[in-house]
Amino acid sequence: MIPDDLRADAQLLWDFQRMGHAPRPCSVVVGLGSHDLGVADVAVSLYRGGFAPLLVFTGATSATTRERMPRGEAVHYRERALALGVPGDAVLVETRARNTGENLRFSRELLTARGVDVTSVLLVSKPYEERRAYATALRAWPGVDVVCASSPLALDAYAEEIGDVRLVLDMLVGAVQRLIVYPARGFMAEQDVPPAVADAYRRLRDRGFTGRLVPESV
Structure with a gap:
């Protein structure tokens, strides 16, 4: 408490951080790596709801996550998604990013390399970082429609x-x-x-x- x-x-x-966006269909769900596996759960829920055909989890490790997620944030998120029944070919991982700008830039590069046409992104973060993620995406990934999502807790x-x-x-x-x-x-x-x-x-x-x-x- x-x-x-x-x-x-x-x-x-x-x-203030909660953007209040209503989920809508997008090209991809991007889950920003962190200490919170709930981000992966929200991303999976959106995938299951038919809001996007593909998940990208992005993140290396940080001082906050090194002990909780020793294999890397994106890897742990992917493992969570697979355990929840998401097929492996629907989940991409980006394992280099160490800040939100890199999360977005490297995810963009990964999707471009895979030939995925992205016009909109369902951006999943921790609840208290929605606006921070949104503001970063506007700078790091211009030209796409950004819809924020997080745990409803x-x-x-x-x-x-x-x-x-x-x-x-x-x-x-x-x-x-x-x-x-x-x-x-x-x-x-x-x-x-x-x-x-x-x-x-x-x-x-x-x-x-x-x-x-x-x-x-x-």
């Missing part, structure tokens, strides 16, 4: 499922910080960050949830 004195600010960041239920409240709060803070600082670096398209969201981000940052922040000067 999110502590009561942090809940309002965390909820603001959580709600509420904030408290999600934190309980992950089993690490601090990790979730660190990630929430880090995702919003990137929306603030990355557009100027060319990594993301600009997103309007409302003052209330920026204030909540700063309060949580100042409370010590800094584990996923990036340096603000380069």
